[in-house]
Amino acid sequence: MTPPIRRLIAPRSIALIGAGAWTDAVAAAGAAIGFDGPIWRVHPSRASTAAVTYYRSVEELPAAPDAAFLAVPNHETAGVAAALARRGAGGFVGFSSGFSETGTERGRALTRDLTAAAGDLPYFGPNCYGFVNFFDRAALWPDQLVGTPPERGVALICQSGTIALTLMFNDRSLPIGYLFTVGNQTRVAVEDLIEILTDDPRVTAFGLYLEGIQDPARFARAAARARAAGKPIAVVKSGRTEAAARTAHSHTGALAGTDAVFDAFCRQAGLARCETLATLCETLKIFHSGGPLPGSRVLIMGASGGDMAMTADVARNLELEFTPIPPAQATALGGLLGDRVTVANPFDIHTYLWFDPPALRKVFAAVLQSGYDAVGFMLDCPPDGKAATEAFDVVIDEYIDVCAGAGTRAALIASLPETMGARIRANCLRGGVVPLQGQREALEALAAAGAVGAAWALPGPGLSLPVRGPAGTAVRTLTEHEGKAELSTFGVPVPRSTLAAPSAAAAAATALGFPVVLKAVGAHLEHKTEVGGVALNLRDAAEVEEAAGRLGALSHTLLVEEMIVDGIAELIVGVIVDPQFGQVLVLGAGGVLAELLADTVSLLPPWTDAAVGAALARLKVARLIGGFRGRPPGDLRALVDAIVRIGEFAAARREQLMELDVNPILVRPAGRGVVAVDTLIRLVQE
Numbered sequence: 001m002t003p004p005i006r007r008l009i010a011p012r013s014i015a016l017i018g019a020g021a022w023t024d025a026v027a028a029a030g031a032a033i034g035f036d037g038p039i040w041r042v043h044p045s046r047a048s049t050a051a052v053t054y055y056r057s058v059e060e061l062p063a064a065p066d067a068a069f070l071a072v073p074n075h076e077t078a079g080v081a082a083a084l085a086r087r088g089a090g091g092f093v094g095f096s097s098g099f100s101e102t103g104t105e106r107g108r109a110l111t112r113d114l115t116a117a118a119g120d121l122p123y124f125g126p127n128c129y130g131f132v133n134f135f136d137r138a139a140l141w142p143d144q145l146v147g148t149p150p151e152r153g154v155a156l157i158c159q160s161g162t163i164a165l166t167l168m169f170n171d172r173s174l175p176i177g178y179l180f181t182v183g184n185q186t187r188v189a190v191e192d193l194i195e196i197l198t199d200d201p202r203v204t205a206f207g208l209y210l211e212g213i214q215d216p217a218r219f220a221r222a223a224a225r226a227r228a229a230g231k232p233i234a235v236v237k238s239g240r241t242e243a244a245a246r247t248a249h250s251h252t253g254a255l256a257g258t259d260a261v262f263d264a265f266c267r268q269a270g271l272a273r274c275e276t277l278a279t280l281c282e283t284l285k286i287f288h289s290g291g292p293l294p295g296s297r298v299l300i301m302g303a304s305g306g307d308m309a310m311t312a313d314v315a316r317n318l319e320l321e322f323t324p325i326p327p328a329q330a331t332a333l334g335g336l337l338g339d340r341v342t343v344a345n346p347f348d349i350h351t352y353l354w355f356d357p358p359a360l361r362k363v364f365a366a367v368l369q370s371g372y373d374a375v376g377f378m379l380d381c382p383p384d385g386k387a388a389t390e391a392f393d394v395v396i397d398e399y400i401d402v403c404a405g406a407g408t409r410a411a412l413i414a415s416l417p418e419t420m421g422a423r424i425r426a427n428c429l430r431g432g433v434v435p436l437q438g439q440r441e442a443l444e445a446l447a448a449a450g451a452v453g454a455a456w457a458l459p460g461p462g463l464s465l466p467v468r469g470p471a472g473t474a475v476r477t478l479t480e481h482e483g484k485a486e487l488s489t490f491g492v493p494v495p496r497s498t499l500a501a502p503s504a505a506a507a508a509a510t511a512l513g514f515p516v517v518l519k520a521v522g523a524h525l526e527h528k529t530e531v532g533g534v535a536l537n538l539r540d541a542a543e544v545e546e547a548a549g550r551l552g553a554l555s556h557t558l559l560v561e562e563m564i565v566d567g568i569a570e571l572i573v574g575v576i577v578d579p580q581f582g583q584v585l586v587l588g589a590g591g592v593l594a595e596l597l598a599d600t601v602s603l604l605p606p607w608t609d610a611a612v613g614a615a616l617a618r619l620k621v622a623r624l625i626g627g628f629r630g631r632p633p634g635d636l637r638a639l640v641d642a643i644v645r646i647g648e649f650a651a652a653r654r655e656q657l658m659e660l661d662v663n664p665i666l667v668r669p670a671g672r673g674v675v676a677v678d679t680l681i682r683l684v685q686e
Contacts, residue, residue, distance in 0.1 A: 005122050005188070005196055007090030009178075010136040011066030015089070017042040017058070017080055018071035022095060022142045026069050026130070029139040033132065033149075040065060058083035066090035069130060069140045074098040074110055077126060082117035093140045094125030094183065101127050101184050111186055118187065128183025129161025132168070135177045135202050144169075153177030154284050155197045157190050158209040163277070167207070172281045172417070172437055173425035175288060177202055189214050194222040198229045205287035207280055208235040216265070216580050217465045223269045224462050232292050232452050234272040234283040237262055260586075261578045264602040268463055268611075270455035272448035278417070282436050282445035286411070289434045293409055294457070295373040296450030297321045300413070300443075301347035302378035303354065307415060307439075308346035311378065314440050318447040322346060329370045336363055354391070357398050364399050368406035373453070374446055376411040376436070380419035396424060400431035411446070415439045464605045465582055470656055470684040479521050480528075481559050483679035487662070490649040492642050493675050497561040502552030506541040508560045515539045515563040517677075518547045520555035537563055564675050568634050569624040570664035572600075573643050573676075575650040577658060583650055587612075587643065589621040590664030607647035612640050625667055634667035638674045646676075658682040 014030065016023035016039060023041065030039055040061050046054045055061055058068075058080065064087045070080055074096040084092055100111040114126060124131065130140040134149040143161075146168055153175035158164040164181045167174075177200075180193055190208060197203050206226060213219050226233055239259065266273040272287075274280040286293065298320050300311045315322070322345045325333065330343045336359060337343075341350050347367070353359040368375055377399050381392045396412065403410040410433045414420035417437035425435040436442035478486065484494040499521065500508040509516045520533035528534050533554050535547035544560075551558055572590035575583055585607055588600030601615045616622055616639070627633035642665060650657055661680035668674060 004090065004120075005192075007066040008092075008122050008124075009067075009131065009133055009138075009180075011090060011138050011140075012037045013040070013063065013065045013067075014038070014138070014140065015040045015042055015058070015061060015065035015068040015084075016071075017068055018095075020046060022071040023069060025142040026071075026140055029132070029141040029143070029145040032145045033134070033139045034137045035139065036137070037066075038062075058087055058089075061087070064088040064090075067138070067140055068092040069095060069142070071095045071142070074126070078110070078113040078117035081114055081121065081123070082119075085117070085119045085121045089121065091122040092124075093130045094123055094128055094186075095130065095142065096125075097127040099126045099184055100186070111184070115186060121187075123187045124181070125183030126186065129164060129181040131181060132179040133177075134179070135200075141179075147176055150175035150177055150202075152202050152204050152288075154205045154207055154288055155193070155200075155203045156180065156207045156209075157182065157193050159183075159185075159190070159211045160209055163209045166277060167209075167281070170277075170281050171422070172278075172285070173422065173429060173435060174281045174285055175204075177204075185214055189218075191215060191219040191222040194219075194226055194233070198222075198226045198231055203231060205231055205284055205291075206233040207284045208233060208237075209277075209280075210235060210237040211239065213580060216582075220265075220269055220463045220465055223271060227270055227456060230291055232270070232272065232287045232449075232456075234274055234280050234287065234448065235266065236274050236277060236280050260600070260602045261581050261584050261604075264584065264604050265463070265581060267451070267455065268604055270452050272452050274448060275444065276441065278438055279441040279444045279448070282438070282441045283448045285436065286409075286434050286445055286449040289429070289432065290409055292453035292456060293373045293446065293450040294453050295321075296447060296454065297323055297371075297373045298376065298446055298450070299325065299345050299347060299367060299370060299372045299374075300376045300378060301349050301367060302413075303349055303351045304378075305348045307378050308348045310415070310439065311346045311443070315443045315447075318443055319451060320443065320447050323372075325367070325370050329366045332366045333363060336366070354395065357394060360395060361398050361402050364402040365406070368403060368408050368410065372408060373450055374409040374411060375406075376413045376442070376446065378413040378415065378439070380414050380416060381421065381424060383418075384421050384423055393424075396427070400428060400433050403433050404431055410434070411436045411442070413439065413442045417441075458610075470577065470654070470658055474685040475658055475682050476685050478679075478681045478683065480519065480679055481521060483681040484676065486653075486681060487646065487649055487676060487679060490652070491645045492649070492662075493638075493673055494679075495561040495564060495675055495677060497559055500558055500560050501556065502548040502558055505548040505558050505560055506544040509538065509544045510541055512560055512562060515565065516544065517561045517563050518544060518551055519559040519561070520551045521557045521559050522555045525554065537565075561677075564666050564668070564677060566668050566672065567666035567675075568631055568669060569621055569667040571619075571621060571639070571667065572661070572663040573646055573665050574662065575646070575657065575660040583654060583657070585612075585615075585643070585647055585650070587615055588619060605647070605651070607644055607651075609640055609644055612643045612647075616640070616643075632669045635670045635673050636667075638672075639665070639667050642674050642676065653683070656683040658684055 041054045043054045048054045132139045155178040157180045161181045413436045428435040518535040538544045570590040572588045574586045585603040599620045603615045625634035662676045666675045
């Protein structure tokens, strides 16, 4: 850690400045955690007592404090920060609110004043609840403090004081080494802390609660640094809502909200995105106990058919692979358990061997030697002190003992969080078994940890987020003919076509060859289908003349194109510009069903053949391309190539491109290529 931030987060002296109730709470937290340095109190009028001396100002303090907690009115914060900077303090927590988070000019002015007054002094906030450093027994925390210092543990970083407090109160045996809140992130941001704490050998993983990211490129670099150090990140991000303020011109713009973009960022950066705080805790326990899983092949066993049936149901929408038990192990298990037990995954082992520990050991050993990325044993226990637990303890102890030499990641899973007590959790952690509490969150955690491991294993470059996007507000929509001409220069296949007046359309179609498509042309016709601006499958000159008469009312120029008749799948391929992450490639089921089906994936750069191929495989429409119900397979290689070329066009026009929509790109049978049959491109005017 750099010396300035080290002084702040692992202080040897602390100054508490301002409001009595809040600073009293910070003093109590320091006592609770066992802070053994001086805690100096600063208040302009509070009287000293035999136990506590109050100094009137920062200047009166006996020495420069390593860390200070500022609970003063917001208009006084800058002055106190300046005094701390002059005195040579190590940094501070800005507890007061009413700064830039208000969105008002006064709040922004107070923030500017604070930034200027603090100079180079590091600080958290303002509008910040503080932090707890369990490792070094230091707390600038104005609330209850729960937890004991671990030798190794996770670092929690939150943009909400209440969420941080909730995580601290967890009863899940998650070892917390650091708990930070960052407030407005005016000086120290989430990405700063990830970079700084990655170098701390005591930190095993990071858990984040985010409401937004200040600098996505820096955040990506910080995540890459943590990944290189083998310290995975799990994150809960609020705001799973559609952000339609960006644009609604294209189908792509309607399909790709900021939440989908953040999902793509997490997947590509190798971060575990969690739905709930409970899943965050369980995922972090897996990370703490050995890092990400190698993959998502899991086996779950238990002594209840109901538990196993529920496991299959609960996991149905998760990216977990319940592959069959290999033949050799299945045969061994059948011999141990008899023909009354069906060897399957999930695996109901029944209770025939429950009181035969040596036989149970053999069952556990066979399962753990089956080559899974993780094995989970589901068992709910009675609470200590309220019922006899010996029969459960013996089985759990045997499982833990067998897991020790198995070489496979192992977990003990309770269906209900409260049916795995602290004693059992501690025994599991000592034996290298992850105690997972709650069936749904346990399975979500296993899926998340497996996805991170798979992402870490992928070769190739990391994320390449653009520094800037298009500037300016004047936007021009290219006509479809212009847009296709632009794409074709990058090698994107487009239909043969020609422009013609309505009166000449039939002759143009005859020269081109039937069947043809007729389209009205104009920058104002962004969605031609919705206004009747398209006529399909015209098979002779008479049909073209009739259609040209109708379409001529919409446009004085018509686009005459060859009709592609052998398509087996339609996809939408688009690029939008996210306000934070820059260009985003969106792939999905295309045509008129694009927004109805919402079968899409989002992808951040770099858009390589491998990345595009993996993204396509996640789509439901991929089954059509692979050959569905006897239909011929589509030209997947040509599709990937065309999408990569669309991405190359978007990257080359990054300074002008607002959005791009190819809907649909038509996939033809294998060996016959693909064709971009409709386009929408909007550019900022230079």
